Amino acid sequence: MNALPWNNANVNDEARWFGTEICLTAKIAKHAVSGLVREGIAILHSVKNGGGALEVKFKSDDFPVRINARDTYDVSVLLLKDAVILNPVIHTSTPIVRLPERPNLGFYTNPRFVASAAEQKLLCYRSGRIALLRQLNDKLAEISPVDAYHHDDISHTENENIDKVRDYLIENIRLLSHPVTS
Missing domain, CATH: 2.30.30 (SH3 type barrels.)
Known part of the structure; x- marks a missing residue:
């Protein structure tokens, strides 16, 4: 044969x-x-x-x-x-990327009256952190629109959740733009 x-x-x-x-x-x-x-x-x-x-x-x-x-x-x-x-199968050494779980934003409402200088400083500090979240969210939306938040929702993130959301956005940008190779 x-x-x-x-x-x-x-x-x-x-x-x-x-x-x-x-x-x-x-x-x-x-x-x-x-x-x-x-x-x-x-x-x-x-x-x-x-x-x-x-x-x-x-x-x-x-x-x-x-x-x-x-x-x-x-x-x-x-x-x-x-x-x-x-149709060759290409084996890569890149592991499957597990994205972190998406944190809840919560809902923040601005206080009606900000009387003291300390309260004004807190609002100013918050606005800087929200601006950072918006920039990170825009960057993530360029890479993976599905994983990004809606732009308006970022503005209403509760103070307690800002750090979690920032970490989530940074980690997703890092994982999606530079895959880890072993």
Whole structure:
């Protein structure tokens, strides 16, 4: 038997050579003459039993048939289609990135009257932190719009949640823009 690419094929490779054009000739000529065995050009659908059986579709048939390739036929490949060569699997050393859980923003309402200088300083400090969150959120929206918050929601983040949201945004930007390689 000539060396075929699917000899001793793994079970996982059954459909690997789908679409390969093969020529089938009977090993015993009188079987072909008597009609016991069909000869001709066929399209390979799948490989079974380590290459011992093939599911092929002859051009005149509507459905594929299973043939005993080892004992009954001499098989020659006319046009090889190999899924591994056509669509190679690229193995990378990059692990799957797990993004941190998205924290709740809460809802902050501005106080009606800010009478003291200390309260005004707190509002000024808050506005600087919210501006930072907006910039980080805009950067994340450029990389991954799905993971970013709505722009208006950032302005209403509760004071207690600002640090959590900032850490979330920074971590997502870091993970999505510079994947970790091992």
